[in-house]
Amino acid sequence: MFVNLAVQLVVLWALWTAVFAESGKELVGEWDLTGILSYGVMVFLTGRVVRGGDLQMAVASEIYDGSLSRYLLYPLNYGVTKYAQQLGNVFPNILQSIVMAACILPFMGSSSSVDLHVTGLLMCMPSLILAHLLFYIMGLLPQLVAFWADNVWSLSVLMRFITMLLGGATIPLSLFPEWSQGALAILPFRYLFEFPTLVILGKVSVNDWLTGLLTCAVWCVVMSLLVIPVWRRGNLRYTGVGI
């Protein structure tokens, strides 16, 4: 993980210093160089928390190899059980992210475009909790296609790529073209990575923060309403491997 972050930092630094040097401007969009590098570091760290304990292909694998059967026998809700497992796995990521943030951020220098503050950290927590839940529910959808399709790996990877790109895990969404901003604000992706990161960096007002939390919660409900019928329909097709 430390190596990942180091590589990420080097790439970000090389890319953005070149962009700033080429443009000859102090600001790109609303970001100065230190600010955009801070964004890069923070989105990497919050991303690790949001994706923490990532199920990856766990659900699809259980459908394919029949391990799902045991969960169908237990008197418990499969979705909640899997989320509990994911929560159990997220804590090492949280600890690592805190340690790395403490190591790196003091050396990032000052920026006019970001304001790291305790208030931002406190406001970020509910944003991260909701983002973690939304990421989990959204991740279930492509995996449940395993009830119908023989291989959902590529679909899952495609979903992951779209989520990262439109969620602001590579660059802030404010740098995307003007025409796309309306759609990006409505879609659920930005609440996964960009929103919690901007909250930490002190770039979200209290009103926008509350609106963001509410929107994220609504997306959690909407995604759950999509997942539940897919799960039920999929269950009708489940064979538990073999005859």
Next chain:
Amino acid sequence: MIKVQNLRKVFRVHKKPPGLSASLKSLFRRDWIEKVAVEGADFTVEEGEIVGLIGANGAGKTTLVKMLSGIIHPSAGEARVLGYNPWEKHDAFRRQISLIMGQKAQLWWDLPGADCFQLLREIYQIPQQQFDHQLNRLTQLLNVGEELNIQIRRLSLGERMKMELIAALLHSPRVVYLDEPTIGLDITTQKAVRDFLLSYRKEESPAMILTSHYMEDIERLCERIIIIREGELIYDGSLRKVIEQYAPYKRLTLHLQNQTLDESSKEIFSKMGEKVQIQSDQVSIQVPRKNVTEVAAELLRKFKIHDLSIDEPEISDTIEILMGGKDLRQE
């Protein structure tokens, strides 16, 4: 406790010939076949009863068990287990059933048995006192007290199966499905598992459905069997009756008194029955059931016999005949 009416399950299976061109073709047009796994199953199982479900591979035994445990949905028909529709998966229903699959580990491999059982205690909400008592009793019965703190993945197959049995019975289920619980186990462990199941039945009286390819499991544990062939239930009744009713022959074994068998003697045996086996002074003949008395009398007349015994055929032989194609529904 278990009531099944006209239960049917049809799987729709994609069929693809070998080769690259067939693979490419199947991307655009797929050929499907319908495979009937269970066809119109009707039966009931009462409390304390162990019913053996027998059939060849792919006959539909496991599918039937999966339907009755609620894992898969039927294509048609009804089933009530403890008054519940299994595939509606009510928690109250799932708290009272258990499924042990000999071919599929259900415990968490990275955890020791003791931790797995604690997890199951939480899942089934078993009161601590009841849990301690039941765990203690089951570990003693299966003699695995010392293995409780060892990671499941590091246990032998037999020890793992014993752990699976404990895990499945911790919550004292009223209905237990056992899908080949002794598969791959050595003879000693098979016997231990069978003895354990018998003592568990005696104490808890659950309804049990057992599938197994080992006839000894069936003979030792089940008084009643259901034979399933290509999805259809072709026999439902007592294990003994299946032989009396459907074995078409008995086996006569004679020990001859210091007598050398010449070709003419062998010819006589061949006329009297089938599958003649001669080993020094011992002769064994398979004789049609209705001719047994007549053949025995004739043998006693023609040969000097030291001992003669008439035996029922092996249960496994009879069941093999039934599974192989004899149609009982017309009899």
